[in-house]
Amino acid sequence: MSAPRPAEAGRPPWGSSKVAKPHLLESCLLSASGISKSYGGVKALDAVSIEVEAGSITGLIGPNGSGKSTLFDCICGFQRSDAGAVSLAGESLQGLSAQAIARKGVRRTFQQLRVFPALSVRDNLLTSAQSAPGFGYVQELLRLPSVRAHERAMRERAEAMLEEIRLTRLAQVLAGHLSYGQKKLLELGMALMTEPRLLLLDEPMAGVNPSLVEDLKVELQRVNDRGTALLIVEHNLKLVLDLSHQVYVLEQGRVLMKGTPRQVSDDERVMQAYLGVRQTAGAEQDGAID
Numbered sequence: 001m002s003a004p005r006p007a008e009a010g011r012p013p014w015g016s017s018k019v020a021k022p023h024l025l026e027s028c029l030l031s032a033s034g035i036s037k038s039y040g041g042v043k044a045l046d047a048v049s050i051e052v053e054a055g056s057i058t059g060l061i062g063p064n065g066s067g068k069s070t071l072f073d074c075i076c077g078f079q080r081s082d083a084g085a086v087s088l089a090g091e092s093l094q095g096l097s098a099q100a101i102a103r104k105g106v107r108r109t110f111q112q113l114r115v116f117p118a119l120s121v122r123d124n125l126l127t128s129a130q131s132a133p134g135f136g137y138v139q140e141l142l143r144l145p146s147v148r149a150h151e152r153a154m155r156e157r158a159e160a161m162l163e164e165i166r167l168t169r170l171a172q173v174l175a176g177h178l179s180y181g182q183k184k185l186l187e188l189g190m191a192l193m194t195e196p197r198l199l200l201l202d203e204p205m206a207g208v209n210p211s212l213v214e215d216l217k218v219e220l221q222r223v224n225d226r227g228t229a230l231l232i233v234e235h236n237l238k239l240v241l242d243l244s245h246q247v248y249v250l251e252q253g254r255v256l257m258k259g260t261p262r263q264v265s266d267d268e269r270v271m272q273a274y275l276g277v278r279q280t281a282g283a284e285q286d287g288a289i290d
């Protein structure tokens with residue numbers, strides 16, 4: 001994909017701090033093409049095609065029910081699409097299980113939080129770490145030195161992740177006792193434990209206290225700076241337009257448009273698709289509780 005980045009095409013009206021990464025341009029990491037999915041009589045996705053460049057941040061916006069989460073489900077193997085193809089760096093993900101797709105380096109967070117409430121924060125992170133790559137059940141059972149070394153590395157990574165998501169002081173607390181915003185941070189940390197190539201975030205800011213939104217935004221930028229490409233579904237338009245290099249707009253299961261944040265925010269159809277459904281460009285938050 002060769003569309004210009006915000007820094008080339010002009011900043012979005014509210015002023016993006018995003019800097020283009022020229023060396024990462026032109027390399028398509030994720031390609032989803034012609035994805036269709038129906039639930040009974042409801043056509044959730046109708047031949048949707050999107051691409052995510054390696055190392056980029058891509059936004060995916062659209063009114064409620066436009067198919068954003070369903071597209072995530074189809075990309076990540078949580079739902080089987082009726083038609084279409086998904087590939088990662090040119091390799092087909094067709095027919096792979098959600099676990100196999102995760103092992104390829106595609107991780108996601110969910111609109112409805114998925115943490116293990118009865119496990120500690122630290123253990124939630126550890127459950128997300130991959131088992132020792134290349135080791136079978138017997139090797140893990142015998143706890144060979146190489147398996148132990150891997151486990152040690154994962155524990156160190158969990159400690160570093162606790163620092164990064166600022167939950168170190170709550171490491172032993174059961175995840176069920178965290179505030180909503182802290183659970184969102186934990187879910188992000190869990191997805192990052194395996195250093196994914198691509199991270200799909202389904203409404204990372206929804207319900208998060210406005211005071212935490214800026215921190216979360218900085219964190220997402222940091223993750224992206226380390227090379228993880230992000231595909232972000234988010235109703236906070238200001239935030240998604242500010243963060244993204246490229247934005248897709250879905251409406252009723254179809255791609256209404258794709259463009260730079262500036263192009264999207266200038267587009268009449270996009271604003272019409274949103275007006276009456278969500279406020280435009282406002283830092284609107286639903287139900288912030290922490």
Ligand SMILES: Nc1ncnc2c1ncn2[C@@H]1O[C@H](COP(=O)(O)OP(=O)(O)OP(=O)(O)O)[C@@H](O)[C@H]1O
Binds near residue numbers: 042
């Ligand atoms: N498991 C399901 N069974 C039946 N219908 C579904 C299912 N999942 C989604 N749908 C329907 O598919 C359409 C797209 O839903 P989806 O959740 O993908 O939209 P969305 O863009 O993520 O919406 P929101 O912004 O509210 O999260 C909607 O009409 C929804 O009711």
Ligand SMILES: [Mg+2]
Binds near residue numbers: 111
């Ligand atoms: Mg959704």
